[in-house]
Amino acid sequence: MTEDGIRCDGRRVDQLRNISIKVGVLKNADGSAYIEFGKNKILAGVFGPRDVHPKHMANQDTGILRCRYHMSPFSVTERKNPAPSRREIEISKVLKEALEPALILKDFPRTVIDVFVEVLQADGGSRCAALDAAAVALADAGIPMRDLVSACAAGKVADRIVLDVNNEEDQEGQADMPVAIMPSIGKVTLMQLDGILTPEEYKTCLQTAIGGCRTVYEIQRKALVEKYFESGAQ
Amino acid sequence: MTEDGIRCDGRRVDQLRNISIKVGVLKNADGSAYIEFGKNKILAGVFGPRDVHPKHMANQDTGILRCRYHMSPFSVTERKNPAPSRREIEISKVLKEALEPALILKDFPRTVIDVFVEVLQADGGSRCAALDAAAVALADAGIPMRDLVSACAAGKVADRIVLDVNNEEDQEGQADMPVAIMPSIGKVTLMQLDGILTPEEYKTCLQTAIGGCRTVYEIQRKALVEKYFESGAQ
Amino acid sequence: MTEDGIRCDGRRVDQLRNISIKVGVLKNADGSAYIEFGKNKILAGVFGPRDVHPKHMANQDTGILRCRYHMSPFSVTERKNPAPSRREIEISKVLKEALEPALILKDFPRTVIDVFVEVLQADGGSRCAALDAAAVALADAGIPMRDLVSACAAGKVADRIVLDVNNEEDQEGQADMPVAIMPSIGKVTLMQLDGILTPEEYKTCLQTAIGGCRTVYEIQRKALVEKYFESGAQ
Amino acid sequence: MGSTILDQLRRDKITDLLKQGKRLDGRALDEQRPLTIETGVIPKANGSARVKLGNTEVITGVKVQPDKPFPDLGDKGILICTAEILPLADPNVEPGPPTEDVIELARVVDRGIRETEMIDLHQLVLLENKSVVGIFIDSSVIDSAGNLFDACSYASVAAVLSSTIPKYEIKDEAPVLVEGVTSKPPIKTLPVSVTMARIGDNIVVDPSREEEECMDARITITTNSEGNICALQKGGNDGFSVDQLIKCSEMALSVGTKIRKRFEQLM
Amino acid sequence: MGSTILDQLRRDKITDLLKQGKRLDGRALDEQRPLTIETGVIPKANGSARVKLGNTEVITGVKVQPDKPFPDLGDKGILICTAEILPLADPNVEPGPPTEDVIELARVVDRGIRETEMIDLHQLVLLENKSVVGIFIDSSVIDSAGNLFDACSYASVAAVLSSTIPKYEIKDEAPVLVEGVTSKPPIKTLPVSVTMARIGDNIVVDPSREEEECMDARITITTNSEGNICALQKGGNDGFSVDQLIKCSEMALSVGTKIRKRFEQLM
């Protein structure tokens, strides 16, 4: 990083990478979204609410949410084995837990909502980008939501707290903190941290990430508005 | 191959390897057959029509056919891992699709017919030999059939179209085309091709293979007649 | 071994290693026991009789017994892969068959009794020690039993028949024979042998092992009595 | 899987129309759906393509990395083709190990490329018997609407054509990347897969999902630049007459010629 | 799995007959079913055998190939025995990973051969700690009608006896096949497995499937050429008295002697 805080990819410390979101990109899924977040290229598809298979997994009292985060073999530098890794299984779980607060599953007993995320190309922050796309895909599927979910990481690079750590920064970086919020309700629904922060840096990092989430939220909203209201489609 | 078309194992270009088929070789199976086709040694056993397990796989409208092609660890030069390979899974599928047209599954709703094929020793053309044995085993099980299924490969070796490619020829060969027909109905129910053929060679190869299938058919019929009508058994 | 029959760990040929059994060591299990048998450290936990999952495994006419013998990764010299090995699956089966004669499963149709054994540290004779703990855990769970099951191995080391072969002896040893009995009924419910014995040695070895089982039985009884009757607990 | 009244009505309609030589979506019998091919869509991969064939959509990425050769094949590089139907592509697909349908899909795509000898694998040897270049061609179906065979095949071929092969040098018998030097893959021929369905007595090219649901049998024929037939796979629960098989080979050659022109534009 | 009235009647009949010292198929209690052994049935394997024991039938193939020794066992060749019940052998067997019954079957057959030290594994070392000969003995049950333990064991022993071991030379620390030179495997003793079932108070040798269905417990005892007892496995959901266990060992020795003569004819 330069002395005046210009990062390896030219961004300021508080600047997001370029983000673009397209809504409704898949024909078979009930809802879908495609996000480019820096070099991340991620598809999210949603099915449901629909019947649960196998049936014994259905819950009489509530709908259930399932989430699968998967990386394409070609998405990373070294070809990835297509079978899901332990890392992907853990991320699937935290994504599910980040999305669930935004849904009203009690209204759909005995059903499942399936969220499938495919990372076609991975960069730093792929779980946040995946979550941003998944939330938009859920909205696109017409599923009632309390709020969107918007995610962005902050971290510590060269002793400074920076927004939205990219892949190069992550590898050299001192800390990475992915965060997701429900922007209107103001709750943090995903948070992880790898790396070392002082208590003060922890607070700054969290606030920085939340600032990023709010910017992402505007981009998510805009993408949905464009599809549903600008072009007159519905 | 010699100039006058004598092959490495002494056969003419249009000559099958030695084939022998025994019917009803297994005691527990509802129907069975053992074939020696060149150096191929293959067992086929049939169970059914019987109840489907797991039950959710049963179809209310029709019977289903399942097929498993499996190679013994000692069947090939290098010891084979006993777990089914992707190749074996694909061959199981094409065998099933080659046999199904000969069956009248609609008459047996909610049931399954299981065809299990074990390659004890493999030579070139093992999927065709497997199919020949499986068709006879189905007949031996007393399952109503529209027709038998008879299979044989043709191929291109040393720039000539030859019938029934053996293992040595296959390794040096330019093309291998396994074919199965329902001999009375005249339909081709299995066909694959690996290798390079001109459009003219393609036609010749197909006709050559079908010629082989018809010869195989006579051997299948003879094996069934011998069991059921010559020895007076039934 | 010395000339007067003193073994590498100081024992006489007919002497057991130190054994201690604690009953009711787990809070969640319906019954449990912890055994130290030489350097073996083994936990057994029992659940049931309880409903069977998956349901299709339930038997209308009788209860069923399931048994899982598992070794912790850190239980042996070379770290063990946590996935169950073929050896562990076989031992699980022989343990189940050794315990089943002592139970009255017909009285609990449609239910399962689950016995889970974890080898925290392994020494020679771990399957016998596991069985000793499992039988006590079944009793601790209040499950009606015809008899306890008591197990101990004998073997041949340095041309002598010895009781309770330890790990070092097993590696150098000529034979190892694990045996379990129902002590009151007098039936042998587990028996295996690896190694070479003359017919005469076979008889001596079996009798030696059974003598060991009877000593183990007293230790099992004492452990149960201590928990249920000495301290006044129930 | 269940068959609704609407499904049944659609099938009747498809077969009725075919008797008049027409298809539900208005295509001629030997007409493919619109095909778009976009390459370079995954910049981190060594090659990539996104193919749309009607509503079927596939993304393929190519990874090139040094590897050990297969035993007894020490004079050849490694070529591996896979295919996967992502669960977001189809409401009936569930995550998990590949089904027999997906294994067949991957193996047919693989053979189409392997048997035509599209890539000269002999040119991918770094140190005979010890070190070779491996080419991994992984296809992900992201929208499933019929004829995945051709869509995956086209995406795989296009991804390979768009690839760059990094340069490796051997040091101490181990491959070392030479930064900044790349080459095109050694292409010998252009394979084109053409899949046809038999519905009653009619053969239709590039069946849609609706057509696949009422087809009797399926055939995939791959041809090369020299006009030869190089790989073939019959599928489905019924058969073909010999005449139909010959007709199919002719259709595969004529349709293949058109598609091959599209590939040539990528070279 | 379900028990029909006929099953129940058969069980009653078996136990009734046993009270009179008779078996359903007319055999004496210590009499095996007819045994046929045929070797060389799989010419491509290094050794093979087809064994029929009554209606139970097994095919075993032996493959010999160079391998790396197990860690800490660098002075021994590798011996691996497997067993599989083919789904065509039994209406109740389903394809899939081995059940605990099959794992036990394979391990008991393996131990019978391993613990008797039938094959002198020290003679199978090519280069200590680096390269040894591996002997893979794979048994496939093709008709399952009781006592798979003995049928698989006999087929495995016969297949080994019929085997030829190719010659390998070490070049650059790697094994190279010497064409056309083979030897017999280094046999030290002949293991014979004898399986018995306890039904009530009776012990029967070589139980049929019908007898297995009503047995209380099972025992397999393997003896060697020197008249020793080398491997034993109790099975089944009940036990044996000590007297029964001693009687079983005597039966295993006497029946074993007869079977061993059959093996000697193969050498």
Place this chain on the structure above:
Amino acid sequence: MGSTILDQLRRDKITDLLKQGKRLDGRALDEQRPLTIETGVIPKANGSARVKLGNTEVITGVKVQPDKPFPDLGDKGILICTAEILPLADPNVEPGPPTEDVIELARVVDRGIRETEMIDLHQLVLLENKSVVGIFIDSSVIDSAGNLFDACSYASVAAVLSSTIPKYEIKDEAPVLVEGVTSKPPIKTLPVSVTMARIGDNIVVDPSREEEECMDARITITTNSEGNICALQKGGNDGFSVDQLIKCSEMALSVGTKIRKRFEQLM
């Protein structure tokens, strides 16, 4: 899984009590359950610990063995943490491959140790890029009664602190054990994991199983000896406010200080 009337009543009671700042078991909101740590419980392992946190009980063993380094990490030893909930620990756990809950548990424990850089992995290199020391930390939950994260983390840290590292020398590029010489692991800092649950508006430290069953969300924060925050994982099907997240970090630091004193006694 089903929710009985008693479960519901217990949940109501827990939330009612919390409104008065009280917990069902009488603890203060920021009070952990009684913690006992015993080391050396598995003498055959290189290090081991048995930890009780209330009724939750974990045994952790450490195995140290030479290994190959990960590619591109040839200047670091290997550290692998696993965790397993034994089926005897919990009536709802079934044997089989790890569930997503168990995978998360293991990965969170692993990151707590890895991200704090508790062990100086650079000191575990025997021969750069070729041979390193691997430290395997395997935790088995034997009684499951809430907050497995902290129990497994404490057992793992204590087991590492109690470990001895054997000495290896390199001969012919291969590691050889030097008998009788060991050292303590190279410890840089002491990680302490503190897990908190949000129930309504209250944050409670070290939730019991009953509290976990009615919690809204969960957070695990690991701090190091220098008072920094090094790893964090939010779980559960609801979220936290920013104020709560800051409060949680402060609780993690203050509770962590007390636990760290316990670890220091083990050094």
